[in-house]
Amino acid sequence: MADPGYGPYAVRDEIRAAQAALWRHIAEPGTWWAGAQRVAIARAARDADGCGFCAERKQALSPGAMRGEHAGDASLPANVIEVIHRVRTDPARLSRAWFDAVKANGLEAGPYVEIIGLVAMLSGVDWFARSLGLELPLLPEPRPGAPSRYTPASARDHGAWVPLIAPEDAGGSEADLYPAGAIVPNIIRALSLVPSEVRVLHQMAAAHYLDLDRLPDPTAHRALDRMQMELVAARVSALNQCFY
């Protein structure tokens, strides 16, 4: 990220570095999407904030019953735009039936997981900026190159919608994926079908919240005390209607 400008705020170096790493990550070729497509995915996520169809659907009792067209960049397939906009604006009401329909429309689990990683982590940076009352940082310029199309052989069905890598199976190229000896919650495993998304998520989570190995320690905290951190975290998740 070119200096996004944090205004009057003394933002920790760890957060600056994590957000800069995410911006490089968005711009680079990924596992299933090229750099230009990844930046387009990020742009579409921002477009979703002003999408009339998304706003209307969010008010509907049943989001699946709504038909309409999403606003914004049309350079990506409609099925991909649907995923980006739903995850950005109405993630609480995603369902297994919706995910199965997305797959039936041609989006495989690997490319899907990469989109989820990009949209979710971009949303985190955007909510950070909104919290500080700052403009959203400009998206990066895409970098050239082809996606790797790498699928980890150790990813398996562990009860989520998408295959995951369990810590005991994380060997070879994925040996670095999880901290040795740490309890690895499902939220950290969730993107492991695309290991590069997990690596960036680790850095983002450690910088903005806590390192995985400090999570079980109730005395671990930032400048906010742990009870303040957990109160805000729980309220955000309740407002997002997130059970996990």
Add this chain to the structure above:
Amino acid sequence: MTGKEVDLAAVNGAARASSGVEHGEELLAFTETLMRGEPATAERERLRALLSAEAFVDLAAVIGSFNTVDRIADATGIPLDPMMLAMSAEVRAQLDLARFASSANTTTV
């Protein structure tokens, strides 16, 4: 964990003043206003006067971080971890978390 009492009703938007957390009322007011899509200018300034500069940035970081992980959890359909499931039954019942659609991803709820 810390020996302090916290009113869990604050998580669902009730009992703000009695949450048992320092500046809990102001933290919740800011979080709720912001998450409604409003600028939260007055709430932000009030908190900036109460918290250190570093703590206010950390507040923004927590709000950002959980807007990331909530989306990942909901969009990948991960179930609640077995250990958390076993430990959190009372809290889940108290907060009525089963009302959230994503509870369907954890089959023993």
